[in-house]
Amino acid sequence: MLLHSLSGPVSSQAVADAIFSAIRNGELTEGAHLPSVRGLAADVGVSPGTVALAYRMLRERGVIRTSHGKRAQVSARPPVPRASLTMQLPDGVRDLTAMEPDPELLPDVGAVLTPDTYRPTLYRESNVAAELRAQLAVDFERDGIRGELTVTNGALDFMERLLKARLRPGEVVLVEDPMWTSTLSLLRTLGLEIVGVAIDDEGMRPDALRETLAKRHASALLITPRAQNPSGSALSAQRAAALRDVIAAYPELLVIEDDHASLIAGAAFHSLTAGREHWAVVRSMGKALGPDLRVAVAASDPGSAGAVQGRQLIGPGWVSHFVQRVVAALLASPEARNQIADAAEIYAQRRRALLAALADRGIEARGASGFSIMVPVPDESAVVANLALRGWGVRGGEGFRMSERPFVRVCTATLQPAESVLFADALAEVLRARAGHRE
Known part of the structure; x- marks a missing residue:
């Protein structure tokens, strides 16, 4: 499948391109298994790391799917997402996952x-x-x-x-x-x-x-x-x-x-x-x-x-x-324009309030505009789960990032300044607990 299209110094990109070409021309069809990383590396004459990176690139493009302990498979084309528009959170959890405006700040x-x-x-x-x-x-x-x-x-x-x-x-x-x-x-x-x-x-x-x-x-x-x-x-x-x-x-x-x-x-x-x-x-x-x-x-x-x-x-x-x-x-409408301008200032105040509360607790975060900030964390899933146990819903960064380090996203559009203090306390507690666990 691949050897005929690969010659000379072979990079991860070249391996990924060869696999993609094989899928596009019908040599590999939906659900077909790819060779193991080590098997393909031996056939092509490259390191397993080169093939592993190629597979990662294809996975990020949605071309293949992988799971632990199993061989990679060709994804359905096109890979149409079927996820819900919103995350499902337990009852009583404050939802800071949705990139939605505050209904109270919309013009009439x-x-x-x-x-x-x-x-x-x-x-x-x-x-x-x-x-x-x-x-x-x-x-x-x-x-x-x-x-x-x-x-x-x-x-x-x-x-x-x-x-x-x-x-x-x-x-x-x-x-x-x-x-x-x-x-x-x-x-x-x-x-x-x-x-x-x-x-x-x-x-x-x-x-x-x-x-x-x-x-x-x-x-x-x-x-x-x-x-x-x-x-x-x-x-x-x-x-x-x-x-x-x-x-x-x-x-x-x-x-x-x-x-x-x-x-x-x-x-x-x-x-x-x-x-x-x-x-x-x-x-x-x-x-x-x-x-x-x-x-x-x-x-x-x-x-x-x-x-x-x-x-x-x-x-x-x-x-x-x-x-x-x-x-x-x-x-x-002048009235609606004024409402929009007021809303923009309120959103900015809410974002700045959370950034300040996190900074007061020594937590790195960034967010210069809009509804969201991102907070680097050592383990996205653990932080998301532990915050939910404390009553706060945030979203992990895995679906957003390619090479960026792990983080959680917090949406501040509806977050009141007083709530920012409570959330920052909860996140600081979670991060301390994770740090203690690693030690």
Whole structure:
């Protein structure tokens, strides 16, 4: 299967590519067992560590599945996730797992509804309702973003349609490490290869991106400019400029910015898309106005807009213009805009309160914007389980990370400052107990 395609110095990437090619051309089918690590290493003439790393790379892409003591198997293609949208927590556990806005901080939709909010929309209407175009064009323009607008049912809907139109299975997409699990699931479902790039509080690191681009031919870069999930990182002006310099040498790279929390992120917007030929900035309204509105607006180059809108025409056609007019009315309302601004400040206060409480107890954590912070821990599953026993639900980082060290994610959107102290005490107790156990 593999030997005929491997020659010369063989790397883990070469082994992974050979296995992927065998799956794609039908030599290996769903459920087929791969050779053992030691067996394949002996056949190819490499170390078991080289094959083990190749298997890990394929597992992270969703191409194969592994379990302890058993041979790796080819996954179903595409690997569509079936997990629940929320973690199941015991009764009485305070839920800090969900990346959801505080319902109490959402603007009043009913206050902007008028008799003419609904009016008949026929098949030949444009993708973007005129009222929403007028509102969002101004917001994008203010941030220096000038492109064709497209409305979809959320940010993931836009990204799926664009990536499916522009990329083929097996092509490489660069993402932040760690990265939002739903985005990773989307990329795996599309059969794309995910390559993580290290980040810090200012977002993706230029040195790591430069090194990755030098080693791998990437087709797309998917980045979160602020309110990154799970780290809470936000691009600074200096960091964005440095990243633009790195990608300037790769003009064909498609750059997608998922600005999912734009209105309430608590950080300024800095883009990498200036001067790019292939690009998109997508902004979801869910965090600020309510998830059930299901509206995201993207600005992009005309080709990307055409690709997404064309795929919409053979599916849902368009996003309800009634819902678009509701969103536009909220964005045009001074009262709603004030509520959104107040909410952004409250979210920032809650995030800072938890970071301060953890710092007071000597616990390292990070989160510069948005709803989440991440806390490095020695053992994710043990910390999650022991916090649940103490009445706190958080999420382990395994589903988010590639090379990042273990951590737990804490969502602060509904966490009151007084609760931050209680949670920090509980986490400090868990970490002390784990440290004592190791000793």
